[in-house]
Amino acid sequence: MAKSGNWIGAKVLGTLAIETQGLVKRFGRQVAVNRLDLKVPQQSVFGFLGPNGAGKSTTMRMLLGLTTPDEGRISIFGRDLKSNRIATLSEIGATIEAPALYDHASGWLNVDLTRRLRGLKRAETDRVLEVVGLTPVGAKRVSGYSMGMRQRLALARALLGEPKLLILDEPTNGLDPEGIEDMRALLSDLPHQTGVTVFVSSHLLSEVEHVATSVGLIYEGRLILQGEVRSLLSAQTRIVFQVNNPEQAKHIVLARGVADVIANADTIDMLVEQDRSGIAAINRALVEGGLEVSAVSVQLNTLEKLYRDTLSSCSQWAPL
Numbered sequence: 560m561a562k563s564g565n566w567i568g569a570k571v572l573g574t575l576a577i578e579t580q581g582l583v584k585r586f587g588r589q590v591a592v593n594r595l596d597l598k599v600p601q602q603s604v605f606g607f608l609g610p611n612g613a614g615k616s617t618t619m620r621m622l623l624g625l626t627t628p629d630e631g632r633i634s635i636f637g638r639d640l641k642s643n644r645i646a647t648l649s650e651i652g653a654t655i656e657a658p659a660l661y662d663h664a665s666g667w668l669n670v671d672l673t674r675r676l677r678g679l680k681r682a683e684t685d686r687v688l689e690v691v692g693l694t695p696v697g698a699k700r701v702s703g704y705s706m707g708m709r710q711r712l713a714l715a716r717a718l719l720g721e722p723k724l725l726i727l728d729e730p731t732n733g734l735d736p737e738g739i740e741d742m743r744a745l746l747s748d749l750p751h752q753t754g755v756t757v758f759v760s761s762h763l764l765s766e767v768e769h770v771a772t773s774v775g776l777i778y779e780g781r782l783i784l785q786g787e788v789r790s791l792l793s794a795q796t797r798i799v800f801q802v803n804n805p806e807q808a809k810h811i812v813l814a815r816g817v818a819d820v821i822a823n824a825d826t827i828d829m830l831v832e833q834d835r836s837g838i839a840a841i842n843r844a845l846v847e848g849g850l851e852v853s854a855v856s857v858q859l860n861t862l863e864k865l866y867r868d869t870l871s872s873c874s875q876w877a878p879l
């Protein structure tokens with residue numbers, strides 16, 4: 560398995576939206592966040608995943624300057640958070656807990672109160688309500704809003720002032736499947752629409768797997784895996800070639816350095832760390848070796864499987 564915290568994916572170029580080095584937070588003797596080295600690329604939707612109690616909220620609170628780390632460093636867009644606190648935090652929008660809303664007031668007013676406190680232009684309220692799709696119900700009281708509408712309202716508030724970074728702690732918590740779908744669509748559109756980077760946590764992989772471009776898995780305070788979704792998933796691809804001579808095909812593939820190859824009655828079956836061009840190269844080698852390839856099936860790894868496999872290998876770790 561990759562060393563904890565190593566980035567898996569294209570070399571990260573340029574300034575990261577979030578970078579932490581050796582971040583630690585203790586509560587008494589408990590290490591809630593344990594030497595976290597996060598790398599969040601700009602304009603990514605970064606899914607911060609882990610079971611309840613893993614340390615997600617504590618990490619996010621540190622990123623927002625709400626809790627002081629015991630050790631380590633945080634830089635946001637290349638600036639040290641500690642020494643550039645005000646300027647840095649002004650570029651971040653966040654929903655950190657269950658949204659606190661004024662139920663008796665309209666959705667519009669809920670956002671507008673924050674807008675006024677922040678000294679932003681009035682048009683900002685209308686803009687953010689539009690982004691989250693609440694313009695038609697902006698005049699209605701929040702008491703009549705569904706959970707999904709409340710979460711979107713909280714997101715609207717976080718979008719005030721056009722932040723460069725959004726930190727969203729479990730924004731799909733408590734939503735029904737339709738609400739989750741709406742939130743997903745919204746989050747995956749945001750980086751294209753506004754150039755924002757979205758750092759979003761969830762304890763349920765399924766809620767972010769289709770929107771995240773990068774993920775980090777945290778377990779018992781440790782970051783056990785992080786990288787681009789595309790690279791993480793191509794790290795183990797199962798490929799089946801249907802061929803006229805599986806034994807001969809197996810030799811050709813073994814000679815290319817693929818270790819796990821099984822020859823079946825009319826197929827060979829292998830696990831490879833290859834991207835598309837690597838798969839094409841294996842295909843070409845088979846054909847050039849004189850074999851007839853009549854079908855290729857590529858079963859891409861799923862994040863779900865990666866998540867389960869990684870967590871189960873971690874639960875066998877000895878405690879620190």
Ligand SMILES: Nc1ncnc2c1ncn2[C@@H]1O[C@H](COP(=O)(O)OP(=O)(O)O)[C@@H](O)[C@H]1O
Nearest residue numbers: 586589591609610611612613614615616617618
């Ligand atoms: N203020 C606190 N005081 C004591 N322990 C805390 C506090 N906040 C969080 N913890 C503990 O730290 C661990 C990580 O919690 P948290 O960051 O909330 O996890 P997650 O958000 O992933 O569910 C948990 O064991 C939790 O009980």
Ligand SMILES: [Mg+2]
Nearest residue numbers: 615616617728
């Ligand atoms: Mg939490």
